[in-house]
Amino acid sequence: MSITIYVPADAAALALGADAVAAAITREAARRGMDIRLVRNGSRGMFWLEPLVEVATARGRMAYGPVAAGDVCGLFDADFAGGGVHPLLLGFTEDLSWLRQQRRLACRRIGVIDPRSLADYKAHGGGEGLRRSRSLAPAEIVSAVTASGLRGRGGAAFPTGIKWKTVLDTAASQKYIVCNADEGDSGTFSDRLLMEGDPFQLLEGMAIAGLAVGATQGYIYVRSEYPHAIEALNRAIEGARDWLGNGPGKFTIEVRKGAGSYVCGEETAMLESIEGRRGIVRAKPPLPAISGLFGQPTVINNVITFASVPDIFAQGADIYSGMGCNRSRGTLPFQLAGNIRFGGLVEVPFGLKLRDLLYDFGGGSRSGRPLRAVQVGGPLGAYLPESQFNTVLDYEAFAAIGAGLGHGGIVAFDDTVDMAKQARYAMKFCAIESCGKCTPCRIGSTRGVEVIDRIGAGQAGQIALLRELCDTMTHGSLCAMGSMTPYPVLSALNHFPEDFA
Amino acid sequence: MENLPAIERTIEAIVAAKQSLPGALLPILHEIQDGLGYIPSESVPRIAKALNLSRAEVHGVITYYQHFRQIPPGRHVLRVCCAEACQAVGGEALAEHARLRLQGSDLTLEPVYCLGLCACGPALQIDETTLHARVTPQKFDALVDALEVDP
Structure with missing residues (x-):
């Protein structure tokens, strides 16, 4: 029986040498006459451990990392394919405390499944939300999303259900679903991880939005700086053609590539860009929900927002409303970046303190010097000093100190910052x-x-x-x-x- | 200039294949640049005619977006991330080192604002195909050395 070995093909893992590791594993297995199945998964989001190699064993997946190509021969010698002991052995992936302390919902399949395989997606619970929503009336879908308390994860945190209801209530012969994947904020990469590691979930969320408002065409606007995400999405769209393109709610999705303009992450500038013009902001009103892409009613949501939708139907609207604090319901995938020791993806319910993220998860600065300032929410987010590190991570608490959570990006700076x-x-x-x-x-x-x-x-x-x-x-x-x-x-x-x- | 007809044929084929897409301009420009490395000026009137736009409108779009270039790039394009997360770990020093190292080189250096590798900066992208993380000036030099000997 062949042994399944996982080596991420996520852009960050590639930047840290994952392709060379994958090639070395294939070569070494062939040399030893071993039958292996190599899966190129997404990243678990623990970048100090990338390339993180996992081996499927009878008791669960064993993790080794960070693995360099030069380590591979020694790993085989230590029988890592059988879960053998080696200095790079980290233990069972699911037992790693950094992952155990999280509550991954939208991001739970990233790094787990083969992002090229619709069958693997469905074997891990994917597709259930769309299947159930196909038997619901549009207004029922919208009210479930409203009841979940889901708010836009792109940064503005607008209630998703209210936006969808406006589009549903606006009569038009053609409506559109547009996914804003122009993740330009420095310090953010959750959209990228999801598009590369679990693209079918995004497509499913968009298809449910299509059912909810009566739209049959979707666009995903991805920044040109993300060629790997574009490739992953195009492959997923091809693989999902029969799944999404048949039956009730027949839905077509197309990827549109941005061209290096940050402001195209603003929704009306993005619409201009998709329509083929300079990405110049439109005055509002009219709201895009009433007059959006090509002048038609348009649902515009961020990648994580759409990816959060299938679970509302697969697991119930209270999956989000039952978690979080204040009016910030559910979880937010935070991203720890910049001068931080353990940087990566931390999906937790709203309500943790910033300090917990920076020190318990992040382990302090990468340089070993004291953290002096933290920018939360991208280039348009406030810099917080140490005295504000006890701020609770929810939309309301951040608004109260004149800051914002934005898309959940957290960039740490040590005391050398000017x-x-x-x-x-x-x-x-x-x-x-x-x-x-x-x-x-x-x-x-x-x-x-x-x-x-x-x-x-x-x-x-x-x-x-x-x-x-x-x-x-x-x-x-x-x-x-x-x-x-x-x-x-x-x-x-x-x-x-x-x-x- | 002897290859001009070939370039024109490429442009014509791309325009013909894409012009009926809703909002066809950016997809057309991307495909031309992906194929030729830049967007030659002779493509502007052809695109304008096919999409029923003025040449000024097409020119305006090409020049608005940082990704599109009007002249051929060097043998390879190196993009160094200049955004905050990379600044926090020495990105500016790397960008300055790269600028000095590539003076007079036939490699093109461009700034980029975030490659989504923010937990393992400073980040570098080569030709939209290869990514490198935690790039030090020494690592940068080794990569450039390899590109310079590799034709």
Whole structure:
């Protein structure tokens, strides 16, 4: 009987040498006349252990990592194919404390299944949500999503059920489902992990949305920086053609590739881009739910939002509403990034403290120096000082301190960081990526860089001007690009004034 | 310029195959750049005519998106991540090292804002096919050395 060995083909694992490890395992097994089945799974999201090689044994999957190609011969000598002892042996994957302390829902199949196999997806519970929702009326689907309390995971946290209801209630001959997979925030990679590691779940969620609102066409807008995710999705769409394309709720999905524009993650700019124009933000109203893609009612949700939908039908709406705190229901896949020792994907219910993530999961900084600042929620998110590390991770608690959770990305910096430089970078990034439609963002960001440079040159009087500029950007910009750039700038200024002296 | 007709044939074939897609412009531009390495100026009037757009509109889209380029790139394109998560682990020093190392080289260096490898930066992408994590200046030099001897 052949032995099943898992070597991730996730982009981060590849960047750490997974292909060479897979090739070495294939070669070594052939040399020894061993019959193995090599599965290229997604990543479990423990990047300090990648490439993480797993072997299926009668008692569960055994993990070895981080494995280099040069380790492979020794692993075979130690009978790792039979779960043998070796310095790289970590134990049973399911028993690793980093995974055991999580509550993975949307991300539970990532790294577990073969993302190329629809059969494997279904063998792990996939497809059940779509099967059940096919027997429901559209309004029943929408009310189940509303009852679950699911809120958009892209960053804005808008209640998903309310958005779907608007599209359902808007009469039109053609409606669309659009997945926003333009995951441009630095420090975020949960969308990428899901698209590469469990793409069928995203397709299933979109198909359920199609049933809910009466749409037959879906688009997934993926950033060009994610070629591996695009390839994985296209392969999954091909493999799911019969599953999604037949029977009631016949649904077609197409991947559209972005072209290196951060602001296309803003939903109306994304629609412009899919329609074939420059990614320039539209004024709202009209809401995309009423007049969206090609002027038709359109459901737009993030990857994790759609991927969270199948479980609402497979396991019941209370799977999310029964977890979390305040009005933040369910789990959020957090991403630990930057200068952090144990970086990766942590899906937990809302309600943990930031400090728990940084130290219990993250193990502190990678450099070994004290953590000084943490940016939560991407380039438009606030920098938090150590004194705010006890903030509870839910939407309400973060709003209360003038910050946001965004898409759950957490970027850690040690005490070598220069916060005035980070504030300058936030303005510069806005200047580079601004679509140019509104003046506060287009001009304000460039003026912001200049004002911070003058502060750095000793003109302390310019700090008042920077605050005034941030106020103009916050209240006068058309979208989050300009209106939220002041979050990192002002939080740096307020919490780390010594760096601006 | 002797290969011009071949380029034109490629452009014509791509435009003909994609022009009926809803929102066909970006898919057309991607396929041209994937095939030729850049978007030649002679493609602009052809795309404009096929999609019933003005040449200014097509030009505007090509120049708006950082991904599209109007001139052929070097033998290989190296993208160094310049976003916050990589900054936190020495990304800026790597970007500056790369700039100095590749001066006068026939390899193209471009900034990129996030490759989604934020827990194992600094990150580097070569030709949209190969990724490298935890890149130090030494590791960067070794990779560039290999690209320079490899034709």
